[in-house]
Amino acid sequence: MNFRLLFDPFVSWPLLWACCAIAAALAVYLVYLRRRGWPYRVLSLALVIAALANPLLTSEERQPLSDILAVIVDDSDSQNIGNRRSQAESALAELEKSVAALGNTELRIGRTVTGTTPDTDGTRVFTALDRTLESIPPDRYAGAVVISDGQVHDVPKSPLALTKDAPLHALLTGSKNEADRRVVITNAPRFAITGNDQTVSFRIEDQPATSQTASVAVRLPNGDEQKFDVPVNTEQAIQVPIDHAGQNLLQIEVAPRDNEVSLTNNKALIVIKGIRDRLRVLLVSGEPHPGERTWRNLLKSDAAVDLVHFTILRPPEKQDGTLTKELSLIAFPTRELFLDKIKSFDLVIFDRYRMQSILPDAYLANVAQYVREGGAVLIASGPDLASMDGLYSTALSEIMPAAPNGGITEEPFRPALTDVGMRHPVSRNLPGSNGQKQPKWGRWFRLVNVDTAPDSEVLMDGPGNMPLLVLNRVGEGRVAQFLSDHGWLWARGYDGGGPQIELLRRIAHWSMKEPDLEEEALLLRQDGQNIIVERHTLSDKAGEVTLTGPSGRRNAASVESQRQFPDGGTILGGDPQK
């Protein structure tokens, strides 16, 4: 019982104070006069004032309110290491028990939530605390206990403001002699020009620090593996060749030490996006014809192409009395281009080229060698291919997927896609095809009849299913062959035209092994909480996909969400549970 004396005057407070003042003055006057019975008068005055003031004795009936203790349990993935999770749960149970023993105290339990974006991943203790505090009246907040492994990623600038003068305790999971070794990437480029080496720096960190050496395995983007020993806690640099455009993956893995807490961070994966520098194209034109200009314009119009155009203005055997010095602009550096510098080109295009005793056969043999070593050649030919001095009579014939059989079809036809062509990334969904095998493209009028090599791919055909566009791989390089010289009709818009620019672009990029145009490709990307697995294939079935999560758990991707596309590509969507 809490007794208190209160005054609840019958008149307003100022009036009461005024009465008091008058009474006090009167009392002083009475005391001064000392008349008979003055104590009775003073007493009466006091009693009147007391009656006006109306004293009350009050007692409150109180119900005690419990203190509230916030408990934040770290639910992040790092708690899965060892027996940390069970330690956290038993700590929580113990805490619940001792708080119950304390009496008149209750717990509010909040758990951290880990998201996937940079703002929400990691251990978000203070976010969880903030959320829990929202439901606790500030007057009753008794403090907070954080049960965590100690790594907190959202410590605010002024943590004390959040704890509101109440204590904040931490209970740490794990054990005292835990050790960990991890790979820390200190410097890695995100983008790189293909064909150059990039420097990636990393450090092996030991906690607690040691002065050992660690054995490191590095897996380069081209699949090569290097193993070496490095001292711990010192920065190392490695050279990484970037060979192709698109994602280049570099993996650095360090061998575990004793008693390691987690092996997950012994591995680091770096993605360097390769960007192709300007495309160097060598265009070798034969006899002048309307299509020559089209090829040139096409390549010249692309800012990403460095074009070297080798063209014949006048064959040397022609006798028309013109002085040679009046014909020659500059001597064409054929030897330099075809022997010394051929490897610096990304693509060599032969357009209706015939051996008019200008290039020695040895140069073309060198081009064939360039293809086998990873180069790319596109041959567009008309009747010249089968002629006596045509390209098929040279060393290039060894790498050609289509061999002329002597016939030439000369009739109007619309280039059509083959079954393979409908699926092949070079020719599928070409502009204007609308998914049809026989799109409404402009007509061509000439086709060289050929026999194709068994391992080649025929993407387009003409009348009687005769091959029109043939692709093949030779050694490490790639060859594309157009068996008509009428491609320029498309570029001119004749009979509606056709997607010549796009087709040429794709052939060029395919021959340079651009990942987007690979026939067989497995692509992964993240979309919110989902991992999208994309499979491009020329076969009818996409096959099953197995995902291995960071925990090592394998997961056959949810095949039920498999979507078969008419063009053979397949998307599998799956959320690999942790």
Added chain:
Amino acid sequence: MAGQSWAAIRKNDQYRVTAVREVPLFATLASLAVLLLAVTGMWYREGR
């Protein structure tokens, strides 16, 4: 505030008032009687 085997939390001593009882001390017949007695005493004393 914590030691080897203990940790402190804040004690807030918050309560909820469920009822208030009031006992008037002066606005009663008894206090009126005291007042009358004082006035009567004063009269008596002065009347002598």
